[in-house]
Amino acid sequence: xxxxxxxxxxxxxxxxxxxxxxxxxxxxxxxxxxxxxxxxxxxxxxxxxxxxxxxxxxxxxxxxxxxxxxxxxxxxxxxxxxxxxxxxxxxxxxxxxxxxxxxxxxxxxxxxxxxxxxxxxxxxxxxxxxxxxxxxxxxxxxxxxxxxxxxxxxxxxxxxxxxxxxxxxxxxxxxxxxxxxxxxxxxxxxxxxxxxxxxxxxxxxxxxxxxxxxxxxxxxxxxxxxxxxxxxxxxxxxxxxxxxxxxxxxxxxxxxxxxxxxxxxxxxxxxxxxxxxxxxxxxxxxxxxxxxxxxxxxxxxxxxxxxxxxxxxxxxxxxxxxxxxxxxxxxxxxxxxxxxxxxxxxxxx
Amino acid sequence: xxxxxxxxxxxxxxxxxxxxxxxxxxxxxxxxxxxxxxxxxxxxxxxxxxxxxxxxxxxxxxxxxxxxxxxxxxxxxxxxxxxxxxxxxxxxxxxxxxxxxxxxxxxxxxxxxxxxxxxxxxxxxxxxxxxxxxxxxxxxxxxxxxxxxxxxxxxxxxxxxxxxxxxxxxxxxxxxxxxxxxxxxxxxxxxxxxxxxxxxxxxxxxxxxxxxxxxxxxxxxxxxxxxxxxxxxxxxxxxxxxxxxxxxxxxxxxxxxxxxxxxxxxxxxxxxxxxxxxxxxxxxxxxxxxxxxxxxxxxxxxxxxxxxxxxxxxxxxxxxxxxxxxxxxxxx
Numbered sequence: 270x271x272x273x274x275x276x277x278x279x280x281x282x283x284x285x286x287x288x289x290x291x292x293x294x295x296x297x298x299x300x301x302x303x304x305x306x307x308x309x310x311x312x313x314x315x316x317x318x319x320x321x322x323x324x325x326x327x328x329x330x331x332x333x334x335x336x337x338x339x340x341x342x343x344x345x346x347x348x349x350x351x352x353x354x355x356x357x358x359x360x361x362x363x364x365x366x367x368x369x370x371x372x373x374x375x376x377x378x379x380x381x382x383x384x385x386x387x388x389x390x391x392x393x394x395x396x397x398x399x400x401x402x403x404x405x406x407x408x409x410x411x412x413x414x415x416x417x418x419x420x421x422x423x424x425x426x427x428x429x430x431x432x433x434x435x436x437x438x439x440x441x442x443x444x445x446x447x448x449x450x451x452x453x454x455x456x457x458x459x460x461x462x463x464x465x466x467x468x469x470x471x472x473x474x475x476x477x478x479x480x481x482x483x484x485x486x487x488x489x490x491x492x493x494x495x496x497x498x499x500x501x502x503x504x505x506x507x508x509x510x511x512x513x514x515x516x517x518x519x520x521x522x523x524x525x526x527x528x529x530x531x532x533x534x535x536x537x538x539x540x541x542x543x544x545x546x547x548x549x550x551x552x553x554x555x556x557x558x559x560x561x562x563x564x565x566x567x568x569x570x571x572x573x574x575x576x577x578x579x580x581x582x583x584x585x586x587x588x589x590x591x592x593x594x595x596x597x598x599x600x601x602x603x604x605x606x607x608x609x610x611x612x613x614x615x616x617x618x
Numbered sequence: 619x620x621x622x623x624x625x626x627x628x629x630x631x632x633x634x635x636x637x638x639x640x641x642x643x644x645x646x647x648x649x650x651x652x653x654x655x656x657x658x659x660x661x662x663x664x665x666x667x668x669x670x671x672x673x674x675x676x677x678x679x680x681x682x683x684x685x686x687x688x689x690x691x692x693x694x695x696x697x698x699x700x701x702x703x704x705x706x707x708x709x710x711x712x713x714x715x716x717x718x719x720x721x722x723x724x725x726x727x728x729x730x731x732x733x734x735x736x737x738x739x740x741x742x743x744x745x746x747x748x749x750x751x752x753x754x755x756x757x758x759x760x761x762x763x764x765x766x767x768x769x770x771x772x773x774x775x776x777x778x779x780x781x782x783x784x785x786x787x788x789x790x791x792x793x794x795x796x797x798x799x800x801x802x803x804x805x806x807x808x809x810x811x812x813x814x815x816x817x818x819x820x821x822x823x824x825x826x827x828x829x830x831x832x833x834x835x836x837x838x839x840x841x842x843x844x845x846x847x848x849x850x851x852x853x854x855x856x857x858x859x860x861x862x863x864x865x866x867x868x869x870x871x872x873x874x875x876x877x878x879x880x881x882x883x884x885x886x887x888x889x890x891x892x893x894x895x896x897x898x899x900x901x902x903x904x905x906x907x908x909x910x911x912x913x914x915x916x917x918x919x920x921x922x923x924x925x926x927x928x929x930x931x932x933x934x935x936x937x938x939x940x941x942x943x944x945x946x947x948x949x950x
Binding site: 333441479482497500505527528540544545560 | 661662761775776777778805806807808809810811814832835838839872873876877878879880881882883884885886887890892893894895896897899
């Protein structure tokens with residue numbers, strides 16, 4: 270991110286800058302009973318998540334499995350029922366939309382999934398697959414739709430003859446291009462990329478990332494970019510939220526997050542992803558947490574990260590820290606944020 | 619220098635397709651010494667996993683080894699009779715896979731599955747095997763090993779399942795361990811733990827490891843040597859630090875450049891540059907010509923590359939070797 274963009278983040282954005290405003294989003298799933306007559310347990314997949322996405326920017330969500338990043342994406346896309354909270358998209362709370370109203374609103378927000386093969390109907394040709402959203406939303410005349418398909422294929426870097434081929438005739442990278450063309454078809458404002466490059470080989474991953482960047486530049490697209498790969502997130506995102514067990518634990522412009530991370534969980538993630546060398550060894554020794562993330566079923570009170578946090582104190586186990594501003598534009602949910610400060614993450618490299 | 623644990627010489631594998639045999643691996647040679655780690659890197663379809671399966675003699679039905687040899691401690695793996703193979707696998711060479719859930723039997727406890735290896739190869743009684751299994755679970759740092767030994771795979775997290783796989787694979791202290799993308803399905807913090815664990819166990823057991831991965835960070839951290847595969851051919855190999863820091867082949871350099879490296883500290887405040895990409899994709903099986911397979915994607919391709927056959931591996935100082943006609947001209 271450029272310095273100008275970084276400074277822009279420090280000012281409260283004008284309302285029209287905000288394309289998506291998620292307020293206190295909660296998604297719980299039922300998880301059976303504890304014992305035959307016990308209370309019903311709940312998976313707290315997303316537990317009070319708030320964030321804003323500025324138009325034309327990329328908002329990254331990182332975290333390990335079970336952190337709720339994909340559930341957040343699916344809730345924003347209205348693909349799963351929301352337990353509580355608002356999802357204000359371009360001024361409308363789409364969490365309240367139902368039926369036809371929701372169906373028509375969908376043309377403005379689209380999603381690209383991790384596995385492009387299972388996202389495409391194997392019995393339909395590429396052209397029909399890309400045209401499908403236009404058909405379903407009744408956009409344009411049949412001739413216009415046909416022309417638009419050709420244009421979309423070209424935009425995502427597929428040859429025109431691709432239209433008559435079936436998904437299995439494409440490579441993984443080409444299939445992901447098809448999925449992107451499909452998502453682009455109704456000219457959305459927002460595209461959610463849920464681990465959209467994670468299953469691809471590194472060379473292909475770079476091609477798809479560059480394609481997404483170019484489309485963003487040309488069309489002013491806004492992205493929510495979900496990934497577990499911090500290097501990719503740093504490269505691709507303007508703002509980043511770090512999620513852990515259904516909560517955002519830290520959120521900041523990418524430049525601020527990676528130059529001076531503040532939450533112990535972010536330290537651990539960064540230590541695990543640091544480039545090889547002496548720095549990585551030091552970070553891993555000091556900050557990498559042990560064990561696996563605990564289950565999001567009925568999480569304990571207090572900080573969700575307390576169980577694994579090397580800096581835990583009693584208060585962390587009792588009291589849930591709220592996500593609060595630590596410096597301009599940098600939000601952290603940790604009781605000890607002031608005390609722990611921002612440790613040295615790479616000076617002297 | 620002592621004899622290597624694993625010695626692969628001129629290994630070629632082909633697949634029986636509908637239009638005749640197609641080369642999958644061509645002329646692959648490498649050695650792995652005791653206690654050393656050899657990484658095989660490259661994109662999907664380059665033959666990394668096929669190499670592993672050939673060593674384990676687990677190639678799918680349509681695939682055959684057309685030439686070459688694979689020696690494990692001087693013993694011919696390719697010529698081994700079924701009984702000999704059973705004695706080799708699990709005992710002197712073993713393998714861990716990418717997806718621990720599909721590699722573990724969901725109907726048996728993890729203790730039974732680790733114990734099975736010991737009962738088969740070491741002739742331990744059921745009780746002794748279970749006792750040993752608990753010890754191995756402790757070695758791979760699974761908490762509450764005494765209880766976990768009775769757990770079924772679905773009751774464990776992904777990271778713990780991969781630890782169980784490692785315990786199983788190392789139960790007989792094999793001479794050779796093949797790790798095929800052992801952490802790809804795991805979270806980043808768990809990945810780092812698994813790599814640390816593999817490194818620690820290797821220091822102790824002196825097992826030779828063949829690590830198959832696309833994660834160049836893992837290569838830099840774990841591997842002593844690297845072989846970069848492209849379209850079934852080895853295009854660059856050598857000591858890991860040489861190949862990683864001073865890559866010569868345009869493909870290896872491209873692979874390094876297209877991975878966004880995490881920048882930390884003050885460097886994280888600089889604007890990201892646009893990502894280098896390697897255009898096109900790995901040529902599919904059967905569509906590979908006699909010339910350099912990377913030619914259609916190579917930014918440095920010249921007349922010499924088009925007019926000549928696949929370049930041989932050319933040894934350079936520092937112990938590396940690279941298969942590129944122009945590497946001496948284009949290496950910065």
